[in-house]
Amino acid sequence: MEGRARAPAAGTVLNALATGTGSAFAIDAYTTATVELTDEDGVEGEIAGAPDADTRLIERCVERVVQRFGDGQGGTVRTESEVPMASGLKSSSAAANATVLATLSALDASDEVDREDACRIGVRAARDAGVTVTGAFDDASASMLGGVTVTDNTADELLAREERDWSVLVWTPPERSFSADADVDRCEQVAPMAELVADLALDGDFARAMTVNGLAYCAALDFPTEPIVEAMPLVEGVSLSGTGPSFTAVGEHSALKTVRDIWTERDGNTWLTTTQTDGAQKR
């Protein structure tokens, strides 16, 4: 029994670490999961190109889906990803969503759960694996459903989902930053700004929301505000993504190309992509 699925990465509108309310948008870069189920016990995970990376998240995703829809199967799960890991671009949500959908497909159970609930299985697996602070239903829902979502991560509740057709510029510095290591106390200090960002996002003003988020979280987590200040006159929105270190800017393609010329001066990888509105899909 084999199943395959892919799920997109995402960028941040509102980081949920301050208040539990978060918002994110899917982007056109993917993680693919292949799941093979057998009658043997145990699930073995593998991450292509990262033999030392932590595979507990994807193993827990398979186990949780089998617990609910299967019959005690074990097996293997392998991910291949275009999304840099632990870089603020929601590699964990993309891997979890792809694995949950691939496992459902392997069990021929894809019609037994809607995508919002399938996404909650991955969020629970992320909590089990200790790779998240709030569960990150904001990032997971954006990746699973596509478009821009606003969520209450304390209740895994979807507050809003809309679609935006933006070009997206991403700067991924060479460093890595695991969400589980983020300084939550510092994030909580900027809760009044996070509340303002949530109001803007719930009004559909996602781009300005993300810029306010970026200034607040760069200050709280000690990331440079310079990439935001450079981009601000040219783009609709620009922010630190998640707990960093990546930054994303959204707006018109030609304006983003101008920002790209500035951001490429820095170390790391600067790349242009677009928003994604279809979400995760079985293959």
Ligand SMILES: Nc1ncnc2c1ncn2[C@@H]1O[C@H](COP(=O)(O)OP(=O)(O)O)[C@@H](O)[C@H]1O
């Ligand atoms: N392609 C992948 N396959 C399996 N697990 C992954 C993959 N990408 C990320 N993960 C899991 O997610 C963790 C990183 O999560 P996190 O620090 O939240 O970064 P991000 O912001 O990219 O989601 C990794 O330690 C690993 O457990």
Ligand SMILES: O=C(O)C1=C[C@@H](OP(=O)(O)O)[C@@H](O)[C@H](O)C1
């Ligand atoms: O672990 C978490 O609960 C979260 C991690 C952050 O994202 P990254 O994983 O991209 O750093 C943040 O943006 C999100 O709102 C919640």
